[in-house]
Amino acid sequence: MKPRKPCKGAAPLYPESRRVRPSLPSPQTRLGVGRSFPIRSASLRLFSVSALSFLRVKIATLILLILAVPIVFQAAPPRWSPRRADAWYAKQSWLVGSDFIPSTAINELEMWQPDTFDLPTIDRELGWAEGLGMNTMRVFLHNLAWKQDRAGFLDRMDKFLHVADKHHIRIMFVLLDSVWDPNPQVGPQRAPKPHVHNSGWVQSPGAKVLNDPSTWPAEIEPYVKEVVGHFRNDHRVLIWDLMNEPDNENGSYKTTELSNKAEAAQQLLANVWVWARQAKPSQPLTSGVWRKLDWSDDSKLSPMEHLQLENSDVITFHNYDPPDKILISIQSLRHFHRPVICTEYMARPRGSTFETVLPVLKQEKVGAYNWGFVSGKTQTIYPWDSWEKEYEGEPQVWFHDIFRQDGAPYDPKEVERIRTLTGRTRPEGR
Numbered sequence: 064m065k066p067r068k069p070c071k072g073a074a075p076l077y078p079e080s081r082r083v084r085p086s087l088p089s090p091q092t093r094l095g096v097g098r099s100f101p102i103r104s105a106s107l108r109l110f111s112v113s114a115l116s117f118l119r120v121k122i123a124t125l126i127l128l129i130l131a132v133p134i135v136f137q138a139a140p141p142r143w144s145p146r147r148a149d150a151w152y153a154k155q156s157w158l159v160g161s162d163f164i165p166s167t168a169i170n171e172l173e174m175w176q177p178d179t180f181d182l183p184t185i186d187r188e189l190g191w192a193e194g195l196g197m198n199t200m201r202v203f204l205h206n207l208a209w210k211q212d213r214a215g216f217l218d219r220m221d222k223f224l225h226v227a228d229k230h231h232i233r234i235m236f237v238l239l240d241s242v243w244d245p246n247p248q249v250g251p252q253r254a255p256k257p258h259v260h261n262s263g264w265v266q267s268p269g270a271k272v273l274n275d276p277s278t279w280p281a282e283i284e285p286y287v288k289e290v291v292g293h294f295r296n297d298h299r300v301l302i303w304d305l306m307n308e309p310d311n312e313n314g315s316y317k318t319t320e321l322s323n324k325a326e327a328a329q330q331l332l333a334n335v336w337v338w339a340r341q342a343k344p345s346q347p348l349t350s351g352v353w354r355k356l357d358w359s360d361d362s363k364l365s366p367m368e369h370l371q372l373e374n375s376d377v378i379t380f381h382n383y384d385p386p387d388k389i390l391i392s393i394q395s396l397r398h399f400h401r402p403v404i405c406t407e408y409m410a411r412p413r414g415s416t417f418e419t420v421l422p423v424l425k426q427e428k429v430g431a432y433n434w435g436f437v438s439g440k441t442q443t444i445y446p447w448d449s450w451e452k453e454y455e456g457e458p459q460v461w462f463h464d465i466f467r468q469d470g471a472p473y474d475p476k477e478v479e480r481i482r483t484l485t486g487r488t489r490p491e492g493r
Contacts, residue, residue, distance in 0.1 A: 139340035143347060143376035145400045151347060152377065152402035158301075158430030159421075159485055160192065160199035160232065162407060166439025166468050169263035171240070173252045173440075175208035180219050186226045188437050191466055193230040195478060196485025199301055200227065201235040201406055201432045205267045206286045211249050217293050224299040233301040235406070235432070236294075238267075238287060239335065240307040241328055245270035245319055258454040260445045260462065266313075270320065273327050283331065284338050292342035304379065304406065305335050305350045310367045315450045329367050336374045347376035351406050352396075356388055359395035372399060381407035385414035386423045393427050404430030411460050412446060417477050421484055435463030438473070 143151075165184045168174040174181075192200065202223075209216045220236075227234055247265035256262035272278050287305075294300045309328035313320050321327060332350060339348055350371045352358060358368065358380075372378065378401045382389045389408065396403050405424055408431065409415050417433070424431040435443045443463040445454055461473050465481075472478040482488070 139337050140343060141340075142374060148347060148376050148401045155301075155430075156198055157425060157428065157485075158199050158404060158432075159425075159481075160197040160201065160432050161436040161465070162432055162434045163188075163192070163200040163202050163436050164439075164441060166437040169252050169255055169440040170243075170247075170265050171203045171205040171267065172208055172247060172249060172265060173263075174203075175205060175216060175219060176249065177212060177215055177219070179252075182222060182226060185223060186229075187470075188466075189227055189230045189232055191470055192232060192436065194487070195465075195481045196487025197481075198231060198485075199233050199235060199430075199432070200436075201237060201304065203237045203240055203267075203307070204290065205247070205265070206239070206272075206283060207247055207249050207267070207269075209286050209290065210282065213289070217290070220290070220294070224294075224297065228299045233299055235302040235304055236290075236300060237304040237307050238290065238339075239283075239305065239309075239331075240267050241273075241309045241311045241324070242266065242307060242313060243316065245273075245313065245316055245321070255440050255442055258442065258445055258449060258456070260443055260447055260449045261441050264441065268331075270324075273324070273331060274321050276330065279331065279334065283335070287335055287338040288342050291339050291344050295342055295344040295346070300344075300346050302346055302377065302404075303339060303344060303348050305339055305348060306332050307351070308353050308381070309350065309371075310354070310365070325367060329370060332367075332370060336370075349375040349377050349379045349404075351379035351381055353381035353407070356382075356384070356391050357395040358392070359398060375401070377402045377404060379404045379406045381405070383408060383410040383413050383415045386419045389415070389420055389423060390427070393429055402430075403427075404432075406430075406432045407434050409433035409435070410446075410462055412462060417480055421481065425484055433463070433465075435465070437466045437468060438464040439468060444473075 164171070164174055165181050165188055167181045167184050168179065173179045189200070204220075224234060243261055243264035243266060245266045247267065247269045253263055266273075268283060272282050291303055306328070309332050310325040312324065336348070352368050352371050354365070354368070358364060358372065361369075364372065378396050378399050380392055380396060380403070382392050382405060384392075389405070393403055393405075408420055408424075409417065421431060421433075435441070438444045438461070442449075444461040445458060446462040464473065465478065466472055
């Protein structure tokens with residue numbers, strides 16, 4: 064966003080005063096070192112103004128104008144250069160973690176609303192992540208939780224970050240999300256549908272706000288600026304992910320989804336880039352591409368992919384395929400000459416596993432966030448097709464997640480493999 068410039072031919076800020084030749088003051092009008100000058104007005108009344116006071120007013124006005132210019136005409140900071148992004152990434156350990164929500168929450172609202180914010184469970188489960196050698200988590204926020212209780216929301220974020228920091232875990236926060244239910248509501252959240260993958264996850268913002276740009280200055284812009292601005296220099300925040308899968312058409316909710324969703328989301332995300340940069344975060348910004356396997360041909364990128372890849376400080380992507388295919392994605396994204404991080408992977412029945420994919424990500428020095436940590440109300444141990452296919456009990460092969468709610472691993476060999484790759488020794492009693 065370029066700085067605004069005054070319009071050519073615009074009226075000056077202060078119109079030139081009509082010049083009036085002052086009369087010489089009488090001895091009675093002298094005020095110390097200053098002199099008063101009668102000034103003729105349209106009504107022929109005389110006003111006495113101290114020359115020294117006049118000078119002070121002029122200087123004060125000039126100072127105010129100088130201070131105001133950067134505020135009025137300030138542009139958003141530019142995208143990080145590749146050199147800056149590489150320098151930032153070189154300072155990080157290999158980033159490995161999960162997309163995290165506590166097992167007691169069905170969605171982002173239940174995680175962050177005051178009545179259901181479950182810090183003891185968060186503390187316990189992040190402790191298990193620390194035990195695996197994980198050093199980061201990707202965590203979804205929600206604009207309605209902020210709108211409902213702005214100060215409280217920021218306070219809960221701070222408490223969450225304090226617990227994460229205790230476990231040596233830094234957080235990638237996701238500000239907005241276009242996946243699953245397009246009609247979020249504050250208050251008590253519905254119970255999970257039995258055996259259905261992410262049956263209660265909600266979009267942020269909902270379809271009504273997304274489809275009405277006139278609401279964004281009140282609903283989205285202050286949310287982005289306030290949240291990013293509040294934590295802009297917080298070392299506990301690793302990255303800001305501005306919008307998750309913005310053009311996801313969401314087949315499970317096709318009857319209530321917007322017909323123009325991709326266009327509306329693209330318009331919103333373009334604004335979110337500006338608002339987030341205006342908050343001047345010290346952390347990098349990103350939005351991950353996800354719709355295809357290969358992004359090497361710029362001419363085949365969608366408008367949304369252009370927007371994401373040409374504005375991200377670090378490149379992020381999603382891939383739930385076996386290692387040979389994830390390698391194609393990684394190599395195709397190298398030509399953007401920026402650090403590459405995989406923010407979603409690991410779907411066991413599809414061949415995306417810790418055993419096969421995580422070693423590839425480490426070898427390629429690609430950050431790794433698997434979807435799901437503790438099996439709970441999101442029910443992501445069930446596959447995506449559970450929206451169409453009925454499941455009567457726990458699947459033999461979990462789709463996502465690592466631990467049961469009592470801390471027992473789904474696959475003990477799997478967690479040992481993760482610890483080996485992260486260099487974490489086996490904790491006592493495990």
